[in-house]
Amino acid sequence: MYVHTKLVLSLTRIDFHFWIYLSVMKKKITIKDIAKVANVSIGTVDRVIHKRGKVSEKALLKVNAALEELNYKANPLARSLKNNVIYTIAILIPDPEKDLYWLPCRKGIEEVISEYEAFDVDISVHFFDPSKPTSFVQKGMELIAMCPNAFLFVPLFERESDRLLEALNQRDIIKATFNSLPRNHVDQHVGQDLYLSGRVGAKLIYDFVRPASKIAIIHIDEAFNNAIHMQQKEEGFKSFFKEMSPGHEIHTKIVDTEQIRQTLSDFIQENQITMFFVTTSKTYEVARTLESLDMAGTVVGYDLLPDNLSYLKKGRIQFLIHQAPGLQASLSLKSLVEKLLFDKESPKKQLLPIEIINSENVESYP
Amino acid sequence: MYVHTKLVLSLTRIDFHFWIYLSVMKKKITIKDIAKVANVSIGTVDRVIHKRGKVSEKALLKVNAALEELNYKANPLARSLKNNVIYTIAILIPDPEKDLYWLPCRKGIEEVISEYEAFDVDISVHFFDPSKPTSFVQKGMELIAMCPNAFLFVPLFERESDRLLEALNQRDIIKATFNSLPRNHVDQHVGQDLYLSGRVGAKLIYDFVRPASKIAIIHIDEAFNNAIHMQQKEEGFKSFFKEMSPGHEIHTKIVDTEQIRQTLSDFIQENQITMFFVTTSKTYEVARTLESLDMAGTVVGYDLLPDNLSYLKKGRIQFLIHQAPGLQASLSLKSLVEKLLFDKESPKKQLLPIEIINSENVESYP
DNA sequence: TAAAAAAATGTGTACGTACACACTAAATTA
DNA sequence: TAATTTAGTGTGTACGTACACATTTTTTTA
Numbered sequence: 001m002y003v004h005t006k007l008v009l010s011l012t013r014i015d016f017h018f019w020i021y022l023s024v025m026k027k028k029i030t031i032k033d034i035a036k037v038a039n040v041s042i043g044t045v046d047r048v049i050h051k052r053g054k055v056s057e058k059a060l061l062k063v064n065a066a067l068e069e070l071n072y073k074a075n076p077l078a079r080s081l082k083n084n085v086i087y088t089i090a091i092l093i094p095d096p097e098k099d100l101y102w103l104p105c106r107k108g109i110e111e112v113i114s115e116y117e118a119f120d121v122d123i124s125v126h127f128f129d130p131s132k133p134t135s136f137v138q139k140g141m142e143l144i145a146m147c148p149n150a151f152l153f154v155p156l157f158e159r160e161s162d163r164l165l166e167a168l169n170q171r172d173i174i175k176a177t178f179n180s181l182p183r184n185h186v187d188q189h190v191g192q193d194l195y196l197s198g199r200v201g202a203k204l205i206y207d208f209v210r211p212a213s214k215i216a217i218i219h220i221d222e223a224f225n226n227a228i229h230m231q232q233k234e235e236g237f238k239s240f241f242k243e244m245s246p247g248h249e250i251h252t253k254i255v256d257t258e259q260i261r262q263t264l265s266d267f268i269q270e271n272q273i274t275m276f277f278v279t280t281s282k283t284y285e286v287a288r289t290l291e292s293l294d295m296a297g298t299v300v301g302y303d304l305l306p307d308n309l310s311y312l313k314k315g316r317i318q319f320l321i322h323q324a325p326g327l328q329a330s331l332s333l334k335s336l337v338e339k340l341l342f343d344k345e346s347p348k349k350q351l352l353p354i355e356i357i358n359s360e361n362v363e364s365y366p
Numbered sequence: 367m368y369v370h371t372k373l374v375l376s377l378t379r380i381d382f383h384f385w386i387y388l389s390v391m392k393k394k395i396t397i398k399d400i401a402k403v404a405n406v407s408i409g410t411v412d413r414v415i416h417k418r419g420k421v422s423e424k425a426l427l428k429v430n431a432a433l434e435e436l437n438y439k440a441n442p443l444a445r446s447l448k449n450n451v452i453y454t455i456a457i458l459i460p461d462p463e464k465d466l467y468w469l470p471c472r473k474g475i476e477e478v479i480s481e482y483e484a485f486d487v488d489i490s491v492h493f494f495d496p497s498k499p500t501s502f503v504q505k506g507m508e509l510i511a512m513c514p515n516a517f518l519f520v521p522l523f524e525r526e527s528d529r530l531l532e533a534l535n536q537r538d539i540i541k542a543t544f545n546s547l548p549r550n551h552v553d554q555h556v557g558q559d560l561y562l563s564g565r566v567g568a569k570l571i572y573d574f575v576r577p578a579s580k581i582a583i584i585h586i587d588e589a590f591n592n593a594i595h596m597q598q599k600e601e602g603f604k605s606f607f608k609e610m611s612p613g614h615e616i617h618t619k620i621v622d623t624e625q626i627r628q629t630l631s632d633f634i635q636e637n638q639i640t641m642f643f644v645t646t647s648k649t650y651e652v653a654r655t656l657e658s659l660d661m662a663g664t665v666v667g668y669d670l671l672p673d674n675l676s677y678l679k680k681g682r683i684q685f686l687i688h689q690a691p692g693l694q695a696s697l698s699l700k701s702l703v704e705k706l707l708f709d710k711e712s713p714k715k716q717l718l719p720i721e722i723i724n725s726e727n728v729e730s731y732p
Numbered sequence: 733t734a735a736a737a738a739a740a741t742g743t744g745t746a747c748g749t750a751c752a753c754a755c756t757a758a759a760t761t762a
Numbered sequence: 763t764a765a766t767t768t769a770g771t772g773t774g775t776a777c778g779t780a781c782a783c784a785t786t787t788t789t790t791t792a
Contacts, residue, residue, distance in 0.1 A: 032748080040772090042748095059771085075447070077485070078749045078777090080443050082749045202726070356721075361719065363562055364562055397778070397780095407741060409742055412780065416780080416781090418781095420740060422739080422740060441778055443779095444747090444778035446747095449747080449780085
């Protein structure tokens with residue numbers, strides 16, 4: 001990749017420092033170097049590299065040999081500069097105003113946007129209402145119609161996501177998703193293993209379990225049918241207990257956000273539950289209910305929302321599992337940008353670590 | 367930053383699609399655009415941007431106005447291309463052959479190297495013997511003498527690191543460190559808050575504590591004097607217990623790697639310790655000792671070494687705190703590369719999250 | 733007021749890649 | 763053998779920035 005610059009100098013005193021300087025210098029291999037070594041013009045080298053024919057067999061051999069020998073790598077900067085195209089990336093995420101969970105996600109995206117402000121990419125963020133699948137499809141279709149080079153979205157709804165993907169297939173748009181569940185035929189997905197996530201929750205609770213402890217899985221959401229992610233967490237959770245403590249009974253409760261406090265309160269008192277695995281970011285609801293009932297309990301749930309954090313510090317939530325929505329968003333966006341600008345390859349499916357948060361290490365998260 | 371390209375076209379059928387295409391297209395602002403708007407030559411614009419004078423007040427005003435109005439951002443690609451310099455980065459880390467802990471660190475660096483293979487950076491990795499401070503200084507001095515553009519190292523030893531930093535100050539070399547402890551006057555440091563890290567360990571153990579439990583902090587290392595990081599963890603640990611359970615006695619034991627098993631075994635039996643916070647990656651030594659004594663115990667320690675992982679899965683280690691040496695290394699190297707290539711700014715001090723690992727979420731770590 | 737000096741401005745070229753176009757040499761046809 | 767086609771090759775220019783140098787304009791001096 002590099003060659004030491006050869007040089008022949010009559011070493012006067014002044015030249016001497018120059019020589020030291022140059023002897024350390026390294027030089028990148030360019031097509032010009034290849035052309036020189038293969039004894040052809042840069043045009044021929046270029047034709048070989050891009051395989052657009054019109055090259056004699058003899059020249060082809062020589063150029064390929066030189067390419068190999070000097071280990072040529074095209075300069076991505078020059079390439080990108082010449083390319084002179086502005087790539088567009090459209091992003092569709094749930095409205096953070098409607099659900100606070102998505103706030104870090106927007107923040108992460110905005111950071112990446114300003115990071116690449118000076119580059120030839122045009123990134124735009126759009127929101128849908130997480131409680132309205134139709135808003136998701138509508139906004140999505142609008143964006144797809146504008147034919148961006150890449151479309152990055154949160155596949156919150158199963159069927160609706162597949163509809164968008166179908167539309168994307170018609171056009172030549174890179175398909176990328178993050179968070180929630182990976183769909184088929186997506187070019188790139190960044191997320192977490194939700195089944196494993198459930199097992200992690202189970203292990204955290206298991207460490208506190210006594211034979212008599214009553215355990216419940218709580219799902220808090222308005223659109224449970226579409227949210228398979230909660231089901232996957234439940235499966236993971238149960239699989240762990242099946243292995244470690246097969247006899248232990250585990251209650252499951254789906255709670256609507258309407259009259260949530262009363263429902264929860266009733267459920268807890270009726271069944272005398274003391275250990276809770278909450279599958280969504282609304283974990284604070286359980287902590288709050290326990291607090292109002294003045295009951296002790298072990299609560300493990302999801303995400304670093306302000307309300308969750310305050311209960312974590314008060315000791316009413318023992319652990320939170322961090323889904324890092326911001327990181328997921330920024331990672332997937334970065335991958336897209338670098339793929340477009342420098343055609344850097346990135347893994348098709350990237351599962352981020354499942355991070356365990358307690359009252360202490362929470363301080364180390366931004 | 368962008369302008370919609372204006373165009374006036376007589377719309378024949380063929381032109382129509384062309385028009386649609388162009389009307390969506392955006393164009394980056396270049397110095398050429400600025401020159402046009404300010405009604406001067408690009409040379410003048412260039413002089414304004416680089417503040418090298420020889421510009422009339424009138425022109426300066428016009429150019430600055432245009433710069434402001436169009437929100438000009440120099441194209442980092444073109445700039446870097448023109449720059450045409452190969453930057454060198456020298457890296458000095460402990461030899462992974464001598465201490466397995468550093469293996470992911472080397473791996474992380476190698477990944478970044480191949481990631482930027484095609485760019486104008488020349489990154490070289492060098493090793494020192496972590497048990498020999500002199501080897502650290504010697505290798506370090508050699509590298510500094512070669513005058514790289516940046517020098518990235520692990521400040522494992524206090525005094526010796528400061529000696530290197532002094533040498534670096536003589537020359538115009540960017541000073542970067544990761545892992546261990548941040549030193550003064552470094553341009554960039556990536557690490558973890560070790561005091562907080564100790565508190566996290568304390569909290570993890572605290573959740574299991576019964577009034578009668580005997581707790582010990584175990585330091586396993588050969589050169590404790592130089593390793594302030596272990597002291598910081600101890601302080602953090604104790605501070606937590608002082609707050610939460612002031613009366614609880616906490617033993618502290620420094621163990622040399624020589625005759626380690628015997629020493630540990632004796633210590634544990636004599637004091638009837640059941641809960642252990644091990645401040646280094648050699649946590650497996652404690653787990654192994656407990657296993658051989660056939661004693662139950664709670665062990666919290668550091669890092670995902672193979673031996674630690676196997677005891678974690680066996681249940682003989684409850685939690686590991688992940689210091690992510692690989693991530694620290696790759697993050698700091700990336701920052702350096704991007705600073706040199708695109709002069710992207712990065713925070714002077716970056717503290718990574720303290721990650722808690724148990725037998726389940728360990729699967730989600732690479 | 734002309735000449736000289738200083739200040740301001742514009743032009744040209746390079747970085748490395750990519751591609752259009754012009755060109756030369758060999759192969760085919762009339 | 764000349765005219766034409768075709769294969770193979772080389773040259774020139776653009777991308778956006780940065781800087782050296784040439785040129786123009788203004789100011790100062792004689």
